[in-house]
Every structure is written in structure tokens, then in C-alpha cells.
Amino acid sequence: xxxxxxxxxxxxxxxxxxxxxxxxxxxxxxxxxxxxxxxxxxxxxxxxxxxxxxxxxxxxxxxxxxxxxxxxxxxxxxxxxxxxxxxxxxxxxxxxxxxxxxxxxxxxxxxxxxxxxxxxxxxxxxxxxxxxxxxxxxxxxxxxxxxxxxxxxxxxxxxxxxxxxxxxxxxxxxxxxxxxxxxxxxxxxxxxxxxxxxxxxxxxxxxxxxxxxxxxxxxxxxxxxxxxxxxxxxxxxxxxxxxxxxxxxxxxxxxxxxxxxxxxxxxxxxxxxxxxxxxxxxxxxxxxxxxxxxxxxxxxxxxxxxxxxxxxxxxxxxxxxxxxxxxxxxxxxxxxxxxxxxxxxxxxxxxxxxxxxxxxxxxxxxxxxxxxxxxxxxxxxxxxxxxxxxxxxxxxxxxxxxxxxxxxxxxxxxxxxxxxxxxxxxxxxxxxxxxxxxxxxxxxxxxxxxxxxxxxxxxxxxxxxx
Amino acid sequence: xxxxxxxxxxxxxxxxxxxxxxxxxxxxxxxxxxxxxxxxxxxxxxxxxxxxxxxxxxxxxxxxxxxxxxxxxxxxxxxxxxxxxxxxxxxxxxxxxxxxxxxxxxxxxxxxxxxxxxxxxxxxxxxxxxxxxxxxxxxxxxxxxxxxxxxxxxxxxxxxxxxxxxxxxxxxxxxxxxxxxxxxxxxxxxxxxxxxxxxxxxxxxxxxxxxxxxxxxxxxxxxxxxxxxxxxxxxxxxxxxxxxxxxxxxxxxxxxxxxxxxxxxxxxxxxxxxxxxx
Numbered sequence: 001x002x003x004x005x006x007x008x009x010x011x012x013x014x015x016x017x018x019x020x021x022x023x024x025x026x027x028x029x030x031x032x033x034x035x036x037x038x039x040x041x042x043x044x045x046x047x048x049x050x051x052x053x054x055x056x057x058x059x060x061x062x063x064x065x066x067x068x069x070x071x072x073x074x075x076x077x078x079x080x081x082x083x084x085x086x087x088x089x090x091x092x093x094x095x096x097x098x099x100x101x102x103x104x105x106x107x108x109x110x111x112x113x114x115x116x117x118x119x120x121x122x123x124x125x126x127x128x129x130x131x132x133x134x135x136x137x138x139x140x141x142x143x144x145x146x147x148x149x150x151x152x153x154x155x156x157x158x159x160x161x162x163x164x165x166x167x168x169x170x171x172x173x174x175x176x177x178x179x180x181x182x183x184x185x186x187x188x189x190x191x192x193x194x195x196x197x198x199x200x201x202x203x204x205x206x207x208x209x210x211x212x213x214x215x216x217x218x219x220x221x222x223x224x225x226x227x228x229x230x231x232x233x234x235x236x237x238x239x240x241x242x243x244x245x246x247x248x249x250x251x252x253x254x255x256x257x258x259x260x261x262x263x264x265x266x267x268x269x270x271x272x273x274x275x276x277x278x279x280x281x282x283x284x285x286x287x288x289x290x291x292x293x294x295x296x297x298x299x300x301x302x303x304x305x306x307x308x309x310x311x312x313x314x315x316x317x318x319x320x321x322x323x324x325x326x327x328x329x330x331x332x333x334x335x336x337x338x339x340x341x342x343x344x345x346x347x348x349x350x351x352x353x354x355x356x357x358x359x360x361x362x363x364x365x366x367x368x369x370x371x372x373x374x375x376x377x378x379x380x381x382x383x384x385x386x387x388x389x390x391x392x393x394x395x396x397x398x399x400x401x402x403x404x405x406x407x408x409x410x411x412x413x414x415x416x417x418x419x420x421x422x423x424x425x426x427x428x429x430x431x432x433x434x435x436x437x438x439x440x441x442x443x444x445x446x447x448x449x450x451x452x453x454x455x456x457x458x459x460x461x462x463x464x465x466x
Numbered sequence: 467x468x469x470x471x472x473x474x475x476x477x478x479x480x481x482x483x484x485x486x487x488x489x490x491x492x493x494x495x496x497x498x499x500x501x502x503x504x505x506x507x508x509x510x511x512x513x514x515x516x517x518x519x520x521x522x523x524x525x526x527x528x529x530x531x532x533x534x535x536x537x538x539x540x541x542x543x544x545x546x547x548x549x550x551x552x553x554x555x556x557x558x559x560x561x562x563x564x565x566x567x568x569x570x571x572x573x574x575x576x577x578x579x580x581x582x583x584x585x586x587x588x589x590x591x592x593x594x595x596x597x598x599x600x601x602x603x604x605x606x607x608x609x610x611x612x613x614x615x616x617x618x619x620x621x622x623x624x625x626x627x628x629x630x631x632x633x634x635x636x637x638x639x640x641x642x643x644x645x646x647x648x649x650x651x652x653x654x655x656x657x658x659x660x661x662x663x664x665x666x667x668x669x670x671x672x673x674x675x676x677x678x679x680x681x682x683x684x685x686x687x688x689x690x691x692x693x694x695x696x697x698x699x700x701x702x703x704x705x706x707x708x709x710x711x712x713x714x715x716x717x718x719x720x721x722x723x724x725x726x727x728x729x730x731x732x733x734x735x736x737x738x739x740x741x742x743x744x
Contacts (some may be wrong), residue, residue: 265686
């Protein structure tokens with residue numbers, strides 16, 4: 001066949017996502033976005049300029065070879081596209097759905113300067129989801145006789161496990177829950193990241209030879225010394241920073257007041273939305289108020305709608321512009337009917353006659369000078385207190401370090417309880433590496449995966465001396 | 467999957483399971499707990515270790531039938547499997563003082579027993595106060611009686627065994643006669659609350675093992691939060707033992723009642739289903 005030079009379809013608009021209508025999808029847990037069809041994907045791939053110096057790659061924390069996989073999509077070579085991504089990113093189906101692309105690859109895409117960037121996230125998830133049809137054949141180097149233990153099966157642990165397994169290491173992942181995925185499973189709702197996808201990715205790792213030990217709490221059921229005695233050569237701690245923060249205001253312990261971790265864990269991991277078929281209950285509020293402005297707050301608010309709330313209000317201390325959530329999540333939440341109450345801070349929760357929360361007192365705020373985070377600091381307005389009805393409240397104001405890391409291994413921590421590491425994830429203990437949220441504090445899935453990859457490379461280099 | 471090696475029935479509603487869990491048996495300590503998920507659709511429920519044997523590789527826990535999950539559990543037999551068991555969780559019990567009162571009420575006696583045994587092994591003078599509504603609900607009497615205790619007291623609400631009344635009666639006497647220098651209590655919230663009050667009157671330090679509702683048991687969900695001395699603590703990672711004098715008991719009681727209605731729905735549906743199968 002004669003070689004035809006590729007001509008990008010420059011004038012074409014960005015191929016829209018295939019989203020379920022807002023009013024229908026807001027009442028059940030089905031995926032909001034059903035993903036690109038083959039035609040969509042090829043059309044979108046044809047918009048890529050195939051830049052000589054691809055800026056998109058610079059925007060990706062793990063340096064996915066984006067133009068290469070897009071080229072393979074254009075050629076409808078699904079296996080080739082999958083291979084091109086998986087060299088850098090083992091979880092395209094996950095990252096395509098949950099990465100903040102607007103600040104990363106798509107944020108750098110040259111097409112975004114004048115129009116809309118290539119929908120790299122959509123293309124990534126499209127090709128990730130093609131894995132079932134392509135039928136990947138796992139490629140691993142022959143066993144090298146070295147064993148590595150990984151604590152935590154969230155994005156960072158998974159990424160590290162996959163990299164090491166491909167290099168011929170015998171890898172065991174210890175997970176405290178009865179199923180894998182960490183925050184991908186207990187935190188991110190079904191309608192944004194179907195659990196079947198997380199299960200498929202875990203299965204992919206098992207096919208690479210990774211062994212998973214569930215119900216295994218680090219520092220309680222085993223510790224680092226014990227693992228080394230059992231023949232493990234290295235340990236990677238990826239236990240996350242999953243402990244919730246609280247507002248510490250009056251009435252916060254009233255029944256009906258949840259932190260987002262509990263609200264989402266009950267729903268996602270324990271499937272409380274299928275109670276009583278599943279045994280774990282959750283309170284179904286009519287008037288639900290969520291506090292926070294991040295992705296977790298959006299997930300909680302949208303979950304409340306799906307649990308049948310009449311009204312869901314998202315209260316935030318600053319304005320929508322300062323919210324740390326992805327723009328797409330804020331857009332989806334508003335489209336589904338979540339009302340945003342800007343510049344409001346909770347003062348106290350008050351109980352009704354049944355002892356459950358029934359009212360929240362709030363205070364209006366105004367924005368002052370920028371603080372350390374660069375965002376304008378909210379300042380309370382005296383005398384602006386007001387109350388709104390609320391029978392379920394959810395606080396989504398951040399998390400802190402998991403305390404099990406220090407029970408598991410003798411490693412240096414900083415004053416926030418996070419593990420101190422160097423660039424490669426090495427801790428103060430020569431046989432222990434760490435990465436993900438337990439090192440950085442709460443961050444993104446892709447950054448946690450990047451840390452897992454880096455640590456895997458460092459572990460390999462240290463053990464094999466290459 | 468965790469195999470049930472032995473099932474013991476203590477009373478109409480109180481059972482003990484011995485399950486195969488070698489690694490857990492090696493690391494279990496008195497006061498720690500495990501979490502059970504009986505099957506794919508089950509909830510996660512905490513139970514405290516009653517006993518364990520690292521050489522033989524098993525752990526034991528005792529439970530009372532109070533709702534659907536415990537009812538389902540009680541129907542399992544030796545040789546059956548439990549889907550998931552996670553543990554050991556929580557901090558091990560540590561008691562200061564050389565003369566200790568161990569107070570256990572109802573199914574809390576299952577938790578009190580390994581603590582009393584541990585204190586005996588540490589060479590302390592141990593007084594045990596066992597409380598229950600009636601004789602039939604008083605579990606582990608022989609086991610407690612076999613320990614080298616200074617004294618064993620029994621109280622029942624109806625007087626069907628031991629002294630008629632509540633655990634604070636013998637506890638107050640121990641305090642008044644200066645027999646003890648510390649105490650440990652586990653059982654229903656009112657029992658722990660009034661034990662704490664009795665000890666406070668005599669300036670005796672007292673530790674209580676709390677049992678709030680839990681979901682993950684590893685500090686992640688905050689469901690088990692309790693107010694202790696004005697601070698928010700998580701029973702699963704900061705406890706389950708706390709200075710009983712500082713615990714906000716009313717707060718704990720409220721939170722324990724969060725899902726009464728749902729628990730009733732679950733139990734009713736389950737009973738109807740069981741009735742259909744008969």
C-alpha cells in the first residue's frame with residue numbers, strides 16, 4: 001500500500017461525549033457517560049495535529065505517548081493503541097474517566113489555544129475499554145526470583161505491582177478490604193467509574209502473576225520485619241491518606257451527619273443503595289446538604305440525588321471559581337440538579353425531635369486577600385447567620401494520613417504523619433519505598449500511579465543492580 | 467474464606483465460633499477485634515477476640531443474636547465458611563494498676579474474659595464482676611471461675627443468679643474497701659456510664675471498651691467516632707479502649723441508634739424469608 005500522508009481534520013469540532021440525559025441519569029447509578037463509539041473515536045483521533053513536539057505529553061504526569069496511541073486509533077489498530085498506552089499507563093480505562101485532563105494533557109493541547117482540545121481522556125478510556133475485545137496477551141520478563149510486597153491496592157499500589165510483575169518480580173499486594181482498588185472502589189461512585197472496570201484491571205494484574213491478599217491490615221496482621229523474614233526483598237507502602245477531617249462544630253456527631261468517606265464507602269463498597277438486598281444501610285435524606293468544593297463533594301452530592309433526595313445543596317466557603325473539583329464534575333452536578341450555595345460556612349448542626357439532624361445553621365462569607373494556597377481567603381460576615389432544613393449532611397473537607405504505615409514499618413514521617421521519601425520513593429528504611437497519597441497528601445489518581453511507577457523502577461534498580 | 471472449626475452455643479442466643487486464621491492468631495491481643503462480612507451481600511460487623519491460639523492457628527469470637535447478620539451467623543455450622551474476616555484491629559488493652567476490677571455486662575463478658583485472663587497472667591490481683599439480665603444470659607461463668615481471681619461477683623437484674631441488681635453494687639464495695647486501684651468495663655452503654663460514675667466518686671481510673679457502629683474498622687470512614695474529653699476519636703484506631711471518665715456516653719448511645727429502623731426492616735425481611743423456606 002502506498003504511504004498516504006496524514007492530514008488532520010482541522011476544522012472539525014470536538015466530538016461530544018455520549019452522556020445520558022441529566023434528569024434520567026440523576027436517579028440511578030448507571031454510568032453518566034457511555035463513552036465514544038468507534039466512529040466517534042476515529043473522528044476525534046483525526047482532529048489530532050500529530051505535533052512534532054507534543055505538548056500534551058508534557059502535561060501528562062506519567063508521560064503517556066499520546067500522539068502514538070491516537071495514531072493507532074486513527075488506523076483502527078486497537079491492539080496497537082492499547083500497547084502504546086499501556087507502556088506508560090496500566091489503567092487507561094480508569095485514568096480516561098477520572099484524570100483532570102483539563103489541567104493536564106488537554107490543558108496543553110495546541111488546539112485548545114483557539115478552539116477545543118482533542119478529547120484525549122475520551123480516547124484513552126475508549127481504548128482502555130477495548131481491552132476485552134482485543135484480548136491482551138500479558139508480556140512479562142522471566143521470573144527473576146525476587147519478591148516484593150505492596151501494601152494497598154489503590155492506584156499507586158496497582159501501578160507499582162504491574163510494573164514490577166512485568167519485570168519478572170514475584171509481587172504480592174496486601175489489601176485491608178475484601179476487594180481491590182482502594183479509592184477507586186470505595187470512593188469513586190459507580191456512575192463515574194463502574195466497579196466492573198476496576199475488577200477488570202485487577203484481573204489484568206492477576207494475569208500478570210500479581211497475587212492479592214485481601215482482609216490484610218498492614219501493621220496489625222503483619223509488619224515489614226515479618227515480610228522480610230518471609231523472603232520479601234522490598235516493600236512499597238501505598239496505604240493512602242484516607243482518614244477524614246471533621247469540621248469540629250456542634251452537632252457534628254448527630255445521626256444523619258456523615259463524612260464523605262463514610263457516605264461513599266457505604267454506597268460504593270458496601271452497596272447500601274441496594275439495601276435491603278445488601279445489608280448495609282444508609283440514611284436517605286430529603287434535604288441533603290454537602291460541604292466542600294472538591295471532586296469528593298461532587299460525588300457525595302450526586303450520590304445523594306441518586307439515593308432519592310428532593311433537594312441537594314452544596315455549600316462552599318468560597319465561590320464556584322475557587323472550587324478544586326474538575327470543571328466537568330461541577331457541570332455534571334449542576335446539570336443533574338445540585339444547587340450550589342457559595343460563600344457559606346456551617347456553624348452548627350441541630351437535631352429534630354427524633355434525635356437526627358434536622359437543621360443547619362450557616363454563616364455568609366466574603367473573600368479577602370489570597371492565602372497560602374493562592375486562593376482568596378473566606379472571611380465570615382458578622383450577623384449573617386441563617387438556617388436551612390437538612391436531614392442528611394455530608395462533610396467533604398479533606399483527609400489526612402493513614403496511621404497504619406508507621407505501625408507497619410520503621411520509616412520517617414513528617415509532621416502531618418506523611419512518609420518522607422526522595423524523588424524515587426525511597427524512605428529512611430533501605431528496604432522500604434512509599435508513594436501516593438501517604439507521601440503527597442490527598443492528590444490525583446494519576447499522580448499516585450506515577451509515584452508507583454517511579455518506585456518500581458527504583459526497586460528494580462536497587463535489587464537487580466541495573 | 468474462613469473455615470469454622472468449632473461452634474459452641476452458650477445460651478439460646480449466644481454462640482462462639484472458632485475459625486481458622488493462622489496469621490491473625492499470631493498477632494491477636496486482648497481487647498482487639500475483628501470484622502466479619504458473612505457473604506457477598508453482608509455488612510461488616512465488629513466482634514472482639516474471645517480467644518486465640520497461634521500454635522494451632524485459630525481465633526475465637528463470641529456473638530449474641532440481635533439482628534439479621536448475627537442471626538445468619540448463628541445458622542452456620544462447623545465446616546462452613548465465612549466470606550471475609552479482617553483483623554486484628556484496634557489497640558490492645560493496657561491496664562495500669564495492680565489491683566483491677568474487670569466488669570463485663572451481657573455479651574460484653576466475651577470481651578472481659580480475655581482481658582481478665584491477661585491481667586491474671588500479668589500477675590495482677592483481679593476482681594471480676596459479671597452482670598446480665600438473667601442467669602441464662604450470663605455467659606462464660608465456668609471460664610471466669612477457672613481463672614486465679616481474687617474474687618468473682620455475679621449480678622443479675624432479676625436475681626436468678628448471684629446478687630439481684632447491677633454491677634455497680636459490687637463495684638462500689640470494691641472502691642469503698644480500697645480493694646482496687648483501677649477498673650476495666652465493657653458492656654451496654656448505661657452499664658459503662660454508671661461504672662464510670664462509681665469509679666469517679668472514688669477517684670479510681672477506669673477504662674471502657676466501646677462498641678459503636680463501624681463500617682471499615684481502619685480509621686477511614688469516621689462512623690465510629692466518639693467524643694472523649696472533648697476530642698473526636700475513632701474507636702477503631704484510637705480505641706476501642708478509652709478513659710471511661712471522659713467518654714460522652716449520650717453521644718455514643720445516640721450514634722448506636724442511627725440505624726434502628728433499617729435494622730428492624732432487615733431483620734423482619736430475613737425472618738419472613740426464613741419462614742417461607744420452612
